Amino acid sequence: MLRRIGRRVAATATRGGGASGNGSGKSVAEGCFSCSEQQFYHRDVNDDDGVGTTRAWRSLVAPSTSSSLLSSTRTRTTSTMMMMNATSSGERKRTYASQAKAVDALFKRPLPHKTQEQLIKSAQRFGPKRPGLIAVKAGMTCDWDEWGQRHPLTVLWIDDNQIVQVKTEENEGYSSVQVGSGYKKPKSVSKPELGHFRKAQVPIKRFLSEFRVTPPTMKMYKEDDENEDKLEVVSVDIKGAREYKVGESLNANHFFAGQYVDVQGVTSGKGFQGPMKRWGFSGQPASHGNTKKHRAHGSIGQCQDPGRVFKGKKMAGQMGGRKRTVQNCFVYKIDSERNLVYVRGQVPGRRGSMVKIRDALRKRATVEELEDKIGQIGVTIAPKSSKDPYSAYNKD
Numbered sequence: 001m002l003r004r005i006g007r008r009v010a011a012t013a014t015r016g017g018g019a020s021g022n023g024s025g026k027s028v029a030e031g032c033f034s035c036s037e038q039q040f041y042h043r044d045v046n047d048d049d050g051v052g053t054t055r056a057w058r059s060l061v062a063p064s065t066s067s068s069l070l071s072s073t074r075t076r077t078t079s080t081m082m083m084m085n086a087t088s089s090g091e092r093k094r095t096y097a098s099q100a101k102a103v104d105a106l107f108k109r110p111l112p113h114k115t116q117e118q119l120i121k122s123a124q125r126f127g128p129k130r131p132g133l134i135a136v137k138a139g140m141t142c143d144w145d146e147w148g149q150r151h152p153l154t155v156l157w158i159d160d161n162q163i164v165q166v167k168t169e170e171n172e173g174y175s176s177v178q179v180g181s182g183y184k185k186p187k188s189v190s191k192p193e194l195g196h197f198r199k200a201q202v203p204i205k206r207f208l209s210e211f212r213v214t215p216p217t218m219k220m221y222k223e224d225d226e227n228e229d230k231l232e233v234v235s236v237d238i239k240g241a242r243e244y245k246v247g248e249s250l251n252a253n254h255f256f257a258g259q260y261v262d263v264q265g266v267t268s269g270k271g272f273q274g275p276m277k278r279w280g281f282s283g284q285p286a287s288h289g290n291t292k293k294h295r296a297h298g299s300i301g302q303c304q305d306p307g308r309v310f311k312g313k314k315m316a317g318q319m320g321g322r323k324r325t326v327q328n329c330f331v332y333k334i335d336s337e338r339n340l341v342y343v344r345g346q347v348p349g350r351r352g353s354m355v356k357i358r359d360a361l362r363k364r365a366t367v368e369e370l371e372d373k374i375g376q377i378g379v380t381i382a383p384k385s386s387k388d389p390y391s392a393y394n395k396d
Contacts, residue, residue: 120218120236127367128214128241132358133161133250134181134207139351146384153332154347156357158339161250164200175215177244180205200246207354216241240367253336256373258382260328260363265348265355269321279314324348328363334380
């Protein structure tokens, strides 16, 4: 890829780029080419002080754009963007030409004001996004509630969760936290990873995962009534959101008993399985002349038209070993002393596998519930259900 780019740069500079004086004792050769629907701009500067030729790479996106570009869609290609003014002297800073999202993050540009306004309204209505936890599936148990009803529970162990990195909109372009769990020996990690943990001053973690969070203050951009070319910046405080610090510990009481969570993990691998086990096919008749095709799937296509097997056809193949998310698992009990979370619902993966727990997307807890119930010490159990599970049997 780099050789192709180099050849195209040389050819373009030979065809269209010429030497011209710029009044500062330097000769400039300019050229432009496009690669994979992305346009690049290079500028060769020959210094008279004996340093040699330097090349300043710039994309066709200007560092300061008008409000029309800010309010445009994120999918606009670079062919419709503004040409960068590269005639300033001493410009040797290298930037990267990329799609619109990466360029916006590079120049710290905000999201379009309509999209940002939707994010703020969603955070105010449904509550802020909180980081999740990394847990180990310890096994299963059961418990009986006050009604005498038995609940099968999956035990999830929160193994020393700590925040390793905090990403902000000012630095990375979005808000998130990186959570680490477990422990690893120094010889088992690479030097870049070791430096990453040393910079955060946290122990070496076995698992790392990133969770999007809502910052306590979000910026909303509105069009100025007096001057349409300017955008007015308004800071909005999000209720319930808070700042997270590197090295902060997250325990099992990050959740509370009675709420719903989404659990994500890798399902148990079953190997190569047939269609009856993998997809639940009924199989073929067990008699009437059937020979060695009792568990086969049968026909998989049509005639000469279309003359092929459609993609996604349910056939025999590898089963399991895929990332899956189970939504709306009920948190029945929290043991903050032993960092255990008891969940009612299907949890993907085998015993000892790693799973991620986060607040439920469809059944969110309110900000008031989170403020009152999280952080409790000891063993807490979900409140008693108001509906009698045996009411259907006690009519007489």
